Amino acid sequence: GIQVEQSPPDLILQEGANSTLRCNFSDSVNNLQWFHQNPWGQLINLFYIPSGTKQNGRLSATTVATERYSLLYISSSQTTDSGVYFCAVASNFGNEKLTFGTGTRLTIIP
């Protein structure tokens, strides 16, 4: 099946800093989503982005499908950005199931 790798596994930043999270995947995809899992365990949709670039406030994402990677940018970090960020993909050659990466744990220090 499709493989999803996220880096870095852990990131500790001061409030106000910017960060870039990376997601590499091993096959063509027809779905790529970024999620934020908050400390209460809830999975919050950030972006549906199988290709191209999107922005939502301080967050933006870019997927280069031909090179099989996606980047999530967080600018001017706030403590509420802390949590685990997951990338999940669905392969072009499979069904609609999402395969998740192992996540990046982001800790924002005040």
Add this chain to the structure above:
Amino acid sequence: DSGVTQTPKHLITATGQRVTLRCSPRSGDLSVYWYQQSLDQGLQFLIQYYNGEERAKGNILERFSAQQFPDLHSELNLSSLELGDSALYFCASSVSADTQYFGPGTRLTVL
């Protein structure tokens, strides 16, 4: 709020028991997906239903089963529970093969 509801939020039970987790998808969404999040396996796809029919199966144990009812809500049944079944179980829904919206999850603890 994603619009997907799951009940109960927490469930504590003993080994060997059977439990039922319930999911109501967003209004209009025909697809329901179940995922399991455990410390050792991460987030894994279990099963998908589309308009009442099973569409895809993932790493779902034989002790687990699911169904989707005519009103499109879904239930995940877990039986002969083992300690290793303790996990966060998520339901997600989508209207088509794009954005999946996740519910708040049911945290299952097997003692």
